[in-house]
Amino acid sequence: MPAEARSRELLRAVVNVGPSQPELLEDLVQLPKRSRAARLRHLAAVGLLAIKGGAGALAKVAPGPVPSTPPDASAQRRRDRLVGRLGRVDD
Numbered sequence: 001m002p003a004e005a006r007s008r009e010l011l012r013a014v015v016n017v018g019p020s021q022p023e024l025l026e027d028l029v030q031l032p033k034r035s036r037a038a039r040l041r042h043l044a045a046v047g048l049l050a051i052k053g054g055a056g057a058l059a060k061v062a063p064g065p066v067p068s069t070p071p072d073a074s075a076q077r078r079r080d081r082l083v084g085r086l087g088r089v090d091d
Contacts, residue, residue, distance in 0.1 A: 015040060024043075027039070028040070038085075038086075039086060042085070042086050
């Protein structure tokens with residue numbers, strides 16, 4: 001693929017995370033270097049959803065505390081798969 005076509009499809013960004021973002025820095029430093037970009041992409045997608053009102057729409061559906069029910073096996077597998085995609089490992 002020619003470099004011009006590739007540059008139209010991809011956007012490369014250099015992100016410097018320092019002491020001014022302590023929560024993000026603490027989260028990212030625990031991940032392997034190769035997983036950090038994926039984690040930032042996922043966090044950016046969640047942030048974009050929140051900015052566009054997605055998080056507010058979810059809050060309107062369930063305004064109060066949701067009763068806790070034990071997850072079934074399929075829900076637990078789905079949760080584990082999603083957590084793995086975010087690059088987090090449960091301790």
